[in-house]
Amino acid sequence: MTTQRLTRVPAPVVPGISDSVIDTATGLVYVSGVYVPVPEDFARSTELTFRALEEALVRAGTDLSHLVRVNVYVKHLDEEKLQTYRRVRDSIISAEHMPASTLVGVHSLYNHATIEIDAIAVL
Template sequence: MNERGLDVMRTSGYTHSRQAKLAREPARRIVVHPTEGRKQMALECINPRDLPTPQTYTQVVVATGTRLVFVAGQEPEDVHGKLVGRGDFAAQARQVFGNLGRALAAAGAVPRHVAKITIYVVDYRRDEHLPIIEAARVSLFGDHKPADTLVGVVALSPDYLIEVDAVAVVDG
């Protein structure tokens, strides 16, 4: 266990001293998700020691499973295709992550199966937007931290401020 209570497995191909090895090895966390009547699906979450350790995502995710699920960019729309939260970034962020959860469920996947997300934000300003994104993201993913990319964009559909897509791995 590390200081954050995560199970960490360290592996190495180095032949130097143990201390030198630990300095170079990535931190690895194997997350195994049992599925009813199916094989187990695993995500190996790796934060290499020579890269910053992010608090909200994982630098590298190695997925083993038999079925890839690609979720199209989820927009801040209700079931009728109407924009939710015009001008309200927090409302739109909650909506896109909620829509992402519903899209995953439709494919037989759950948030912990997600290996990678991409977040698109209009006129991205880190200090303003990141705390709101993280709150919406935690509401879907809890402590699961898929790899992610956050991209600032000039525009999405008119009045749309955020969009999120995902790749999940499920045995099946």
């Protein structure tokens, strides 16, 4: 007999995609790539994407202070976008709760997004 370890977190998302999954054995929450396409304003898109990530974490029973890992994908990453990303991130996530992270420049993202974030948090 197997015990179910993964719990899907209900959310309004793209059909066929799990927005978030909780590993009940470890207490880890895995959040799929979150994005909010506002291609004309990278700072606003970054802020809204972090807020969407925060909403996903709250639905799972945790918050941004419990992030342990984020992977960030930025369309056409350059120095200006890097500085904008850091400024917005630092206004949302406190330095004392800064997760391990990777920032990757990419050619394109789904649905014309300019930034996408996937994450791991603890309950």
